[in-house]
Amino acid sequence: MTAAAAHLPARAAGPRHLAGTGALLRLALRRDRVLIPVWVLALGLTVAAMGSSFEALYGTAAARAELAGSMNANGSMRALYGPVLSDSLGGLVAWRMAGFGAVLAAVMSLLIVVRHTREEEETGRQELLSAAMVGRRAPLTAALLAALLADVVLAALIAAGLAASGRPATGSLALGLVIGCTGMLFAGLAAVAAQLTESARMAKGLTGAVLGLAFVLRAAGDAATADSSSPLTWVSPIGWAENLRPYARERWWVLLLFAAAVAVAVCAAYALTARRDLGMSFLPARPGPAAAPRTLAGPSGLAWRLQRATLAGWSAGFLCAGGIFGGIAKGAADLVGGNQQTREIFERMGGEQGLTDAFLATMAGMLGMVASLYAAGAVLRMRAEETGDRAEPVLAGAVGRLRWAAGHLVLAYAGTAAVLACGGLALGVSYGLSVGDLGGQLGPVLAATLAQVPAAWTLTGVAVLAFGLLPRATPAVWAVVGGCLALGWLGPALAFPQWAMDLSPYSHLPKLPGAEATAAPFVWLLALSALFAAAGLAGFRRRDIG
Structure with a gap:
């Protein structure tokens, strides 16, 4: 930040930091014109197709009740897929795809954010862009907006596809929102990791480790209880996706947890990016030994x-x-x-x-x-x-x-x-x-x-x-x-x-x-x-x- 910008009033300095966001967002969407549509269509259509698949497999209420009872009675299966909270066709789709879809949405979002933040700095392209009229926070904002657009379209596609296949509209909207919100949460966490680490590989690895920890905590909690009520499940964002309970008397207030977590992660990312130089990180690489090993x-x-x-x-x-x-x-x-x-x-x-x-x-x-x-x-x-x-x-x-x-x-x-x-x-x-x-x-x-x-x-x-x-x-x-x-x-x-x-x-x-x-x-x-x-x-x- 220049000395002049530091003395500007808050209302004047804000837009200056975001200058060029629109152009960077268009560039990001152009670069990801294949990646984002493939992820969104593949995941969205897969979730939508699950309803028809379960309808063919478990067409009667008795068959669905038998499946739900057998799954909920097995701790290992609950750890793998989560408990069945409703034996309706929509409930089975949510059981099978809420956690799985949330994980895939998280992976998509972290890849988008890291690609357009830390990876751009690592390759030197961001330095060239920043030499033009580009604000300090514009690259991070553009990356987060690209991830947000992908998650919003994914949520809409899931909700519309499930509703069109005959599932209740309320549950369909809940499932789409919870998958999209999970993706946006990990977009924020990836933005934080991009500030902390020195390379795109490390940023992806750190965010992926948090995602893996969230899955393990959810699995441990679901193995202990058959209704997603374990404290371990509640400390995991993947567990929040279950506890929104699509098609099973939805708990809409769970979305507030996602909103709060996303806000905290994004604010932390903005605070960190304002306190470091371009290309630097808060977790620098350790200096290597004076002499390289024979390997x-x-x-x-x-x-x-x-x-x-x-x-x-x-x-x-x-x-x-x-x-x-x-x-x-x-x-x-x-x-x-x-x-x-x-x-x-x-x-x-x-x-x-x-x-x-x-x-x-x-x-x-x-x-x-x-x-x-x-x-x-x-x-x-x-x-x-x-x-x-x-x-x-x-x-x-x-x-x-x-x-x-x-x-x-x-x-x-x-x-x-x-x-x-x-x-x-x-x-x-x-x-x-x-x-x-x-x-x-x-x-x-x-x-x-x-x-x-x-x-x-x-x-x-x-x-x-x-x-x-x-x-x-x-x-x-x-x-x-x-x-x-x-x-x-x-x-x-x-x-x-x-x-x-x-x-x-x-x-x-x-x-x-x-x-x-x-x-x-x-x-x-x-x-x-x-x-x-x-x-x-x-x-x-x-x-x-x-």
Whole structure:
């Protein structure tokens, strides 16, 4: 802030700090003209489609009451999905999607805010913009407004889609609002993190850690009580989303909690941004040692240093997820009960070799699909290093392009297998202990999880292909991975045609454990992954850096 601006009256200084907000907002929306619509449409239409899916599965009040009773009686399932607060069709949609939709809206919002605040400063673009007529608070304001627009459109789409499908308008509005409000709350928290940290990666990681903590607190609270009344649930924003109770005598006053939390987060972000210099942070990096260790002597060591924390975080997450899934597998038959439609969905997802094995196969498949997110991120870290002008100095030395890329790709491929091994180990141990047969169950369940590796590696190859041949289109890799996740998660429930399911590499794998396996699909997927990776690396050798 200049000395002249510091002595201006409050009414005069305010607009000066916000100068250029409109132009920056238009720029942000133009840059996110693909990211925001994809997130909003995918999440909004998914929530809207859930009503029809539950109507086909549980068309009678008795079937819905049986589902609600079985879910609420199982602490593990309450921890995973939350309690069923109403056995109406709308109540089932809220049970299935309130927490899940809130988490996805939070991820969308934090990505938008960090992208247009800390990431702009990290790349140096914000310094160029600030040299023009741009106020100190304009970039933060534009980022928050972009997130707000995305969350408002998402809330409206969810409310309108559910109301159009026959759900009560009041409950539909409540569900849309609570998902949008959760997204806006984490937009504010991401704005705070962008002021505290020195890099976009750290800002995303810090906000993601808060989101993970919120989910864990909600899960612990719901595991303890069957009505979302636990204090642990009430201290979590994800728990607030449940306690608004869409379609179950809505508690509209819960929205005041979101409003207060958003106001506090946004005010804190504005206060922090006024007290730091452009490009600086309140949590500066610690100075490194005077001499680098031998592990940093080459590009592989550098890649390991850059990605080891991410790998550790994913491994820990898969250990927790595998332990939870394994603990509830024993009661899979009780959870499904006599509902034939639900049984058919599990069989489409996990095979027809028995409901418990089908449940385990489904969980192994879900772990495999989620692991592809880690794989894509590990590959695209190369693009981040390239656009951040950190790859060029390394390649200017005695380091070839393929050698540099190999350091990151080893972590992408081997890291994917490692996180799946962690998930499979936890899944097998937890299930084996629950049935009293650890020695007999650990091996098959671990093998079933590791069988997902070729499919995950195929999507890893797609990421390498995009990086090498179409570097500017690398964000589309997330759409490909997200499409495979949607096919695996929604396809069986919505009875997608087989040709659509076959677009995902995961649909070609045998449903292990229990099903007969042949080598053919594994060989074909591994060959396809190798072909994609080779073509991508060949393109990377020939294209310009940047």
